[in-house]
Amino acid sequence: MFTNIKDTILVECSVSDIRFPFPALGPGSDANNAHTTYSNPYVVITDSDGHKGVGIGFTLGLGNDHVCRAIQELFPLIEGCRLADVVSDFRVFWRRLANPPQRRWLGPYSGSCYMAAGALANAIFDLAAKREGLPLWKLLVSLTPEETVRLIDFRYVEHLLTPHEAEAILADSFDSRHERMLAVEAACLPCYFTTWIGTDPASLTRQIGETLSATGIRHYKIKVGVDQAADRAKLAAIRAEFGNSVTLYVDANQVWSPPQAVEWMRGLADYGVTWIEEPTAPDSVDGHRYIRERLRPLGIDVVTGENCPNSHLAAHFIASGAVDRFQIDACRVLGPAENMLIMLIAKKYGIPICPHAGGSGLDELVPHLSAWNAIALAAGSDSAITEHVALCSSHFASPSRVIAGRLQLPVEPGYIVGMTDEAAARFCYPDGSAWASERSP
Amino acid sequence: MFTNIKDTILVECSVSDIRFPFPALGPGSDANNAHTTYSNPYVVITDSDGHKGVGIGFTLGLGNDHVCRAIQELFPLIEGCRLADVVSDFRVFWRRLANPPQRRWLGPYSGSCYMAAGALANAIFDLAAKREGLPLWKLLVSLTPEETVRLIDFRYVEHLLTPHEAEAILADSFDSRHERMLAVEAACLPCYFTTWIGTDPASLTRQIGETLSATGIRHYKIKVGVDQAADRAKLAAIRAEFGNSVTLYVDANQVWSPPQAVEWMRGLADYGVTWIEEPTAPDSVDGHRYIRERLRPLGIDVVTGENCPNSHLAAHFIASGAVDRFQIDACRVLGPAENMLIMLIAKKYGIPICPHAGGSGLDELVPHLSAWNAIALAAGSDSAITEHVALCSSHFASPSRVIAGRLQLPVEPGYIVGMTDEAAARFCYPDGSAWASERSP
Numbered sequence: 001m002f003t004n005i006k007d008t009i010l011v012e013c014s015v016s017d018i019r020f021p022f023p024a025l026g027p028g029s030d031a032n033n034a035h036t037t038y039s040n041p042y043v044v045i046t047d048s049d050g051h052k053g054v055g056i057g058f059t060l061g062l063g064n065d066h067v068c069r070a071i072q073e074l075f076p077l078i079e080g081c082r083l084a085d086v087v088s089d090f091r092v093f094w095r096r097l098a099n100p101p102q103r104r105w106l107g108p109y110s111g112s113c114y115m116a117a118g119a120l121a122n123a124i125f126d127l128a129a130k131r132e133g134l135p136l137w138k139l140l141v142s143l144t145p146e147e148t149v150r151l152i153d154f155r156y157v158e159h160l161l162t163p164h165e166a167e168a169i170l171a172d173s174f175d176s177r178h179e180r181m182l183a184v185e186a187a188c189l190p191c192y193f194t195t196w197i198g199t200d201p202a203s204l205t206r207q208i209g210e211t212l213s214a215t216g217i218r219h220y221k222i223k224v225g226v227d228q229a230a231d232r233a234k235l236a237a238i239r240a241e242f243g244n245s246v247t248l249y250v251d252a253n254q255v256w257s258p259p260q261a262v263e264w265m266r267g268l269a270d271y272g273v274t275w276i277e278e279p280t281a282p283d284s285v286d287g288h289r290y291i292r293e294r295l296r297p298l299g300i301d302v303v304t305g306e307n308c309p310n311s312h313l314a315a316h317f318i319a320s321g322a323v324d325r326f327q328i329d330a331c332r333v334l335g336p337a338e339n340m341l342i343m344l345i346a347k348k349y350g351i352p353i354c355p356h357a358g359g360s361g362l363d364e365l366v367p368h369l370s371a372w373n374a375i376a377l378a379a380g381s382d383s384a385i386t387e388h389v390a391l392c393s394s395h396f397a398s399p400s401r402v403i404a405g406r407l408q409l410p411v412e413p414g415y416i417v418g419m420t421d422e423a424a425a426r427f428c429y430p431d432g433s434a435w436a437s438e439r440s441p
Numbered sequence: 442m443f444t445n446i447k448d449t450i451l452v453e454c455s456v457s458d459i460r461f462p463f464p465a466l467g468p469g470s471d472a473n474n475a476h477t478t479y480s481n482p483y484v485v486i487t488d489s490d491g492h493k494g495v496g497i498g499f500t501l502g503l504g505n506d507h508v509c510r511a512i513q514e515l516f517p518l519i520e521g522c523r524l525a526d527v528v529s530d531f532r533v534f535w536r537r538l539a540n541p542p543q544r545r546w547l548g549p550y551s552g553s554c555y556m557a558a559g560a561l562a563n564a565i566f567d568l569a570a571k572r573e574g575l576p577l578w579k580l581l582v583s584l585t586p587e588e589t590v591r592l593i594d595f596r597y598v599e600h601l602l603t604p605h606e607a608e609a610i611l612a613d614s615f616d617s618r619h620e621r622m623l624a625v626e627a628a629c630l631p632c633y634f635t636t637w638i639g640t641d642p643a644s645l646t647r648q649i650g651e652t653l654s655a656t657g658i659r660h661y662k663i664k665v666g667v668d669q670a671a672d673r674a675k676l677a678a679i680r681a682e683f684g685n686s687v688t689l690y691v692d693a694n695q696v697w698s699p700p701q702a703v704e705w706m707r708g709l710a711d712y713g714v715t716w717i718e719e720p721t722a723p724d725s726v727d728g729h730r731y732i733r734e735r736l737r738p739l740g741i742d743v744v745t746g747e748n749c750p751n752s753h754l755a756a757h758f759i760a761s762g763a764v765d766r767f768q769i770d771a772c773r774v775l776g777p778a779e780n781m782l783i784m785l786i787a788k789k790y791g792i793p794i795c796p797h798a799g800g801s802g803l804d805e806l807v808p809h810l811s812a813w814n815a816i817a818l819a820a821g822s823d824s825a826i827t828e829h830v831a832l833c834s835s836h837f838a839s840p841s842r843v844i845a846g847r848l849q850l851p852v853e854p855g856y857i858v859g860m861t862d863e864a865a866a867r868f869c870y871p872d873g874s875a876w877a878s879e880r881s882p
Contacts, residue, residue: 282549286600
């Protein structure tokens, strides 16, 4: 399975606190978050051969240091382990990282300590992919159904998907996998672009026009939920300018009660909205089901997932008819393996996966997950569309790229691969030059 | 409503890291946690008159410092506010504390940052009760239905319980409230005792016999889930010694998959087990429902809640038939107000509330919540039974007390009231004398 890492040991871990300063109501702003500072707990794991794997978490700024600290506190759980063991039998290390002694009470299976475990998992898979000389998606696609299932802890979803069923799903399309890989590499992946709450209708229309010209992307997400009249004005302006040549999604970032979500969305239904994202609390399965049942007659899909803390809660959303599509997040759960479990469950229950991105580094991670979904699970439909904003992509060594409206598959060995040296120094908080200039008058 | 705190301002917050050293497999041990160190993030809020309110969180040891740090980081959200405003219109401050800018991403509504908000809420209500010269339960019982509803943010549960319905539930039994208060003060509250996983059958039987003699408690919870034969041996030994004169509960602390929970419990059904607690992931509503449906023919109840992160997830458990009883935790959610919401929902759906305690300080907090439930919501049945272990009670200034098998209602003004000065110094981590002796050979 892994040819180059037979005796490699995980020996060291260093963590940096990376933060990108944004203005209030600027990039990343939404109905719940007027001022975000996209940030990454940034971990580098060094192996006994001196090779380095990079993993990131993702936060909105304040509190990024909590995840950084938790990463350092959790590393001893894998320190001294053979990389080949960790990766090939990841289900064992999944359970270990998800249940750190005493600290598991701080979640369990959610919160900054769980995100720290996710950042470590991301680093481990980055390291393994680099050592095998493959972009992560290609490494994962090369695994047999048996090898894939060994990455996953099914404990809390076993009533919805057994390891045996998962293997059967993977085996079902295994013979056609190589052919499908060539097709997906040629066609690339569908994607959409996101705009922010602090943008007036005229600027929004201009931004969409520019993005469409520059990238060819025809799918746009608009932040809503602060002022319904303003939401209507924005959607009306976009439809006036672009007619039905663009697809529109809206995103309320959890600000509504379930009944309020239904009422608000009835007021936006005239503008041809394809989905409402995060209408209410991100762990409220029954809240989403309540909303979905009432919006179905309007043809508006209900989606969520970027704040869903773990795979068993995701499984409940997916299997119980609470959402029309599910939005995995590359940094909230326990790395690629836990996202593979969510995608397997989504495959079984026929729910498309639409990965969350936009945040720093997320744009770079999710193409790997979408590619695996499209190739290994034959989830090839354009309903499985990936977010792509590329706000911070220029600071990463293997930036996400869109050509003619399609998200390209990564080619560099690794997963996040890493930040550029210049950016890693500049955005290090609080001493990097980006923050020194923030503090000057 | 609050007569003594009209112009009082919240001015200062100090936090200590309190930890109680326990041996491995000793107090607090269970199938998931072989070695716990019961701990409290311990916050003291000082008001502008120099009065002090004490709040605690609760953890199992490692990571207690994360909650301590988060408390200090969140205090500015209420610093300088009028205590009377915060308490009387707590729903506003609930939303503020639950959604701290940028940091909300670290949950949301779960994890160490949310627990920190809960500790602050606990301190605020302790301060208000002290200033009014009442134990908290008596202060809460004195509120009208309208005043009570103003403590609560209904946003994420509004499809299950509206503020109007909650007020009606409270109004329904309001006229008989005083009479019921006298009755509950006289009869006190039902309670049960918990034993730990690292105890052999003979020691377990001896411990139960001693506890029964000393306290009169006839309800016992046994930790299970590591070794089914050992579980059977323990239950058999207890039944051999005490026959059916004691009620037995079992607790698996989340170690099973849903199918495994059903199978394991079928093997314990012969011993007259009243409930299985935490059979699987604590946020898996559908997992619990799966188990409950299959254990109903055996007459075994399914209960959970101490690791349920918030009221909207609790509401889903309660309203959807996933549990037979719900176990609120005084430190996991946003203080007394969020627990009152959970109890209101449980009242509406006819599910008894059985508060989690046992951990340091929890025993002191939960009688206030159970008393409010019994008096304000007329949840007077013995099905609403409260945990009581009193492991660390002697270190608290107003310790939990059981007489003739009944849990006494607190009489000191306040909520947690505080630790004794001696204990606060001794268990302060890492410099207190309890930890100095841990480090010596």
